[in-house]
Amino acid sequence: MADERYANSAVAAEGIVPVMEVKNLSFTYPGIDGHPPPGSAPLIDGFCLSVQAGDLCLLVGSNGAGKTTILKILGGKHMVEPEMVRILGRSAFHDTALTSSGDLSYLGGEWRRDVAFAGFEVSIQMDVSAEKMVYGVSGIDPRRRDELIKVLDIDLSWRMHKVSDGQRRRVQICMGLLKPFKVLLLDEITVDLDVLARANLLGYLKKECDERGATIIYATHIFDGLEDWPTHVVYVAHGKLQLALPLQKVKEISNLSLMRTVESWLRKERDEDRRKRKVRKESGLPEYEKLVDGSRVTGDPARVAARVMNNGWAAGRLHSTVAGEENFFLSSNRVLRQ
Numbered sequence: 108m109a110d111e112r113y114a115n116s117a118v119a120a121e122g123i124v125p126v127m128e129v130k131n132l133s134f135t136y137p138g139i140d141g142h143p144p145p146g147s148a149p150l151i152d153g154f155c156l157s158v159q160a161g162d163l164c165l166l167v168g169s170n171g172a173g174k175t176t177i178l179k180i181l182g183g184k185h186m187v188e189p190e191m192v193r194i195l196g197r198s199a200f201h202d203t204a205l206t207s208s209g210d211l212s213y214l215g216g217e218w219r220r221d222v223a224f225a226g227f228e229v230s231i232q233m234d235v236s237a238e239k240m241v242y243g244v245s246g247i248d249p250r251r252r253d254e255l256i257k258v259l260d261i262d263l264s265w266r267m268h269k270v271s272d273g274q275r276r277r278v279q280i281c282m283g284l285l286k287p288f289k290v291l292l293l294d295e296i297t298v299d300l301d302v303l304a305r306a307n308l309l310g311y312l313k314k315e316c317d318e319r320g321a322t323i324i325y326a327t328h329i330f331d332g333l334e335d336w337p338t339h340v341v342y343v344a345h346g347k348l349q350l351a352l353p354l355q356k357v358k359e360i361s362n363l364s365l366m367r368t369v370e371s372w373l374r375k376e377r378d379e380d381r382r383k384r385k386v387r388k389e390s391g392l393p394e395y396e397k398l399v400d401g402s403r404v405t406g407d408p409a410r411v412a413a414r415v416m417n418n419g420w421a422a423g424r425l426h427s428t429v430a431g432e433e434n435f436f437l438s439s440n441r442v443l444r445q
């Protein structure tokens with residue numbers, strides 16, 4: 108699907124390297140011993156995607172589909188084989204300059220940070236002003252900073268330990284956008300923004316893509332204000348790419364609103380899952396695949412444990428993700444087969 112899109116791209120035709128290229132990405136979270144549980148199937152499986160400069164991709168899928176995992180891998184937070192994910196021609200995990208330069212920015216989850224002597228993942232709620240946070244980053248274009256403060260309507264006198272969740276989130280977003288990113292990965296960070304702040308932020312992000320050729324991947328379940336916002340829609344289910352299409356194409360194949368279109372995809376996916384579970388149950392298998400440390404295990408765990416030596420993990424690595432089990436329970440692209 109993604110390859111089709113890439114082949115149609117004028118930029119690709121000229122042989123220009125895409126801003127982001129994901130090739131056959133497979134990933135399994137490590138178990139307690141740093142290795143994937145015996146017999147676990149890859150959580151992200153054979154995922155491919157090409158994204159060009161200026162693309163605004165909406166990443167959609169049901170809960171647990173793998174969106175956050177994919178965004179974290181793209182953001183260099185989990186190690187995968189360098190050739191699986193190339194951002195601006197570099198490996199996000201191995202080339203830390205990608206994120207430290209601000210070229211690649213990831214915004215998601217709670218606002219936490221490792222603080223010396225205080226521990227890892229300490230939430231940012233200390234008694235510090237918004238001004239100190241926003242002006243504490245050096246080398247920022249003052250006009251860009253002023254615009255962001257305005258767009259996000261930040262009161263610089265806010266004390267971070269006293270503000271509301273939405274106000275804290277606005278400062279977090281501002282900090283994440285201060286450097287003129289080339290690629291921005293957004294994992295639903297607008298949930299606690301009010302309607303106006305969200306609309307202003309979406310407008311700002313679109314402008315960044317239109318005017319600077321920045322690229323954004325945005326995972327969300329909130330479709331308010333997104334009808335004409337993305338340039339592309341990427342749908343993932345069970346860790347597999349289902350489709351990656353220009354918004355125009357999505358509109359051509361569906362006469363529903365974007366939200367209703369995505370809803371129909373998810374409904375179809377759920378119905379298919381239910382049907383498969385029914386078949387499993389009727390044939391005496393457990394209705395749900397067994398979960399080991401949060402990872403899927405296919406078939407009989409005792410039997411698949413025997414295949415542990417061939418599960419795609421290289422010895423001594425923390426997060427190796429060489430492609431693993433072939434017999435994945437769900438087939439790829441099945442959702443779109445009409």
Ligand SMILES: Nc1ncnc2c1ncn2[C@@H]1O[C@H](COP(=O)(O)OP(=O)(O)OP(=O)(O)O)[C@@H](O)[C@H]1O
Pocket residue numbers: 136137150168169170171172173174175176177400401402
């Ligand atoms: N650290 C982890 N260790 C093991 N499994 C994990 C871990 N984090 C997530 N998972 C599993 O990975 C799967 C995908 O999770 P992920 O958070 O990527 O989904 P998502 O599409 O972002 O879901 P949502 O829409 O609910 O945010 C889930 O089944 C989850 O249980």
